[in-house]
Amino acid sequence: MENTHISELLAAYAEGELAAPEHALADAHLAVCAECRAGLEDVSIGLRAVAELPLTTAPDAVWNAIGRELDRRADRRRAARWLAAAAALLIVATAVWYVRRTPGERWEVEGIASLHSVGVGDWIETGPMAEAKIKVGSIGTVDMTPHTRLRVITAKPLEHRLSLVSGRIHARITAPPRLFFVDTAAGAAVDLGCEYDLVCDREGNGYLRVMQGWVSYEWQGKESLVPAGASCRTRAGHAPGTPFFDDAPAGFSEALARFDGDGSALPALLATARQRDTLTLWHLLTRVTTEADRLRVFERMVSFAPLPPGVSRDHVLSLDRAALRQWREELAWTW
Amino acid sequence: MSKFALLVFVISVAARGETFSLQIASAVASQSFRLKSSAFVFRSVGCADPAKMDVVAKAEGRVNGQRRTVPLKTVNAQVPGVFGVYREWPSDGVWIVNLAAKCADASAGALVAVGEHGPNREASKFLPRVASEAEIDAALRELGAK
Numbered sequence: 072m073e074n075t076h077i078s079e080l081l082a083a084y085a086e087g088e089l090a091a092p093e094h095a096l097a098d099a100h101l102a103v104c105a106e107c108r109a110g111l112e113d114v115s116i117g118l119r120a121v122a123e124l125p126l127t128t129a130p131d132a133v134w135n136a137i138g139r140e141l142d143r144r145a146d147r148r149r150a151a152r153w154l155a156a157a158a159a160l161l162i163v164a165t166a167v168w169y170v171r172r173t174p175g176e177r178w179e180v181e182g183i184a185s186l187h188s189v190g191v192g193d194w195i196e197t198g199p200m201a202e203a204k205i206k207v208g209s210i211g212t213v214d215m216t217p218h219t220r221l222r223v224i225t226a227k228p229l230e231h232r233l234s235l236v237s238g239r240i241h242a243r244i245t246a247p248p249r250l251f252f253v254d255t256a257a258g259a260a261v262d263l264g265c266e267y268d269l270v271c272d273r274e275g276n277g278y279l280r281v282m283q284g285w286v287s288y289e290w291q292g293k294e295s296l297v298p299a300g301a302s303c304r305t306r307a308g309h310a311p312g313t314p315f316f317d318d319a320p321a322g323f324s325e326a327l328a329r330f331d332g333d334g335s336a337l338p339a340l341l342a343t344a345r346q347r348d349t350l351t352l353w354h355l356l357t358r359v360t361t362e363a364d365r366l367r368v369f370e371r372m373v374s375f376a377p378l379p380p381g382v383s384r385d386h387v388l389s390l391d392r393a394a395l396r397q398w399r400e401e402l403a404w405t406w
Numbered sequence: 407m408s409k410f411a412l413l414v415f416v417i418s419v420a421a422r423g424e425t426f427s428l429q430i431a432s433a434v435a436s437q438s439f440r441l442k443s444s445a446f447v448f449r450s451v452g453c454a455d456p457a458k459m460d461v462v463a464k465a466e467g468r469v470n471g472q473r474r475t476v477p478l479k480t481v482n483a484q485v486p487g488v489f490g491v492y493r494e495w496p497s498d499g500v501w502i503v504n505l506a507a508k509c510a511d512a513s514a515g516a517l518v519a520v521g522e523h524g525p526n527r528e529a530s531k532f533l534p535r536v537a538s539e540a541e542i543d544a545a546l547r548e549l550g551a552k
Contacts (some may be wrong), residue, residue, distance in 0.1 A: 248439055264439025284442035285434060298434035299442075300523055403435040404449070 081111050175226035179206040189223050196220045207231050210246035239270040257305040258290030275307035313354045341371045347406040353399050376405050424452035426512035432524035438483040444490030446525035453509035456487020460508040466542050469499030500550040506536040517545045
């Protein structure tokens with residue numbers, strides 16, 4: 072079994088329906104097969120989503136309407152198509168209604184004696200010595216360090232949202248992107264499939280540090296895309312800080328702090344940048360305020376990595392979104 | 407990467423006649439949340455049809471003086487020709503990942519040194535063919551000496 076993928080068994084495995092010997096063999100295979108582990112993760116996500124949908128009987132009015140429509144139409148093929156469309160619409164409408172109607176799950180909490188679970192609107196606060204862990208539905212965990220205060224804003228299958236008032240959390244999320252959000256006074260951390268630390272004070276000043284995957288930090292339409300191994304600073308009332316790799320030279324990160332503060336220090340930033348600091352330079356393309364500065368950033372970037380096929384200098388300098396995205400995805404291969 | 411961008415990339419590869427080789431990066435380069443916990447990701451350069459590329463990955467190590475080999479699974483990203491490699495080798499001893507790839511009649515190889523935070527490009531070797539046993543031994547000796 073170790074040499075044969077077990078894709079066809081994953082659903083039964085996730086549902087706990089395998090007999091003990093098969094389950095043990097599947098366990099043994101999953102321990103050594105990353106592809107099947109990834110498959111199991113996908114299957115589990117799908118099963119959880121399906122489990123959230125209730126079995127619902129269509130209202131009589133819908134069936135009556137379908138029946139009347141069928142009577143009116145002589146062409147049976149067209150009627151069948153209409154019926155299929157109506158049924159599909161009913162399913163979609165039921166799913167949308169359910170997701171919007173659901174008041175929210177309750178999430179388990181460990182580490183606080185008086186609090187075993189939390190739901191929408193609940194506060195969680197750790198004391199000076201206490202730590203706590205929140206199991207965020209079935210998509211991951213959030214660890215809270217001492218002196219952390221947060222609130223559950225949304226607890227639905229398609230949106231898990233916390234508000235971090237102050238303190239420090241460590242989030243580890245296994246769900247697909249954009250299902251987990253943490254709001255602070257300085258913006259929102261949007262999970263793109265990742266593990267990260269988020270630290271902030273009551274004003275929202277702090278930082279985001281990513282250990283795995285990507286996080287998008289967003290504020291008023293402005294965005295910092297932070298990959299594993301990188302961080303960005305957060306400041307209340309300002310756009311998210313420009314992301315930088317944690318191993319950046321001190322001169323570079325100091326110059327970046329100045330740039331994020333008052334827009335100065337661009338020459339120092341460009342002079343001290345390394346190849347992998349194109350992460351930072353890519354963000355600067357949209358943050359510098361003059362075309363001359365944008366050109367300087369662009370020229371420094373192409374000195375590290377050529378433009379990918381299909382992306383031109385004009386595309387970049389005119390901030391064409393698709394071209395910028397394509398270049399970023401190529402640059403990531405050099406980080 | 408969009409299908410159009412991929413098409414442009416494939417055409418430009420063919421037009422430039424780039425040599426077939428492998429490129430490694432940390433997991434974030436794959437843009438795939440499924441591969442986020444991989445030890446590293448790799449892709450082909452200069453392969454006109456990456457979807458048909460054959461790849462084999464093995465962890466080659468020396469533990470307490472003994473040579474060990476662990477076959478590794480490569481996991482596809484959504485983009486053809488991009489794969490993730492997971493850490494499935496023991497933590498003790500010295501290890502490298504031996505990648506062997508074929509694209510049509512061309513071969514390429516890589517001996518990838520993997521650190522705590524992903525691949526170490528400077529300590530990795532990229533070859534226009536599959537690595538030989540002697541090259542693997544030499545790479546392990548070099549890593550062990552560091």
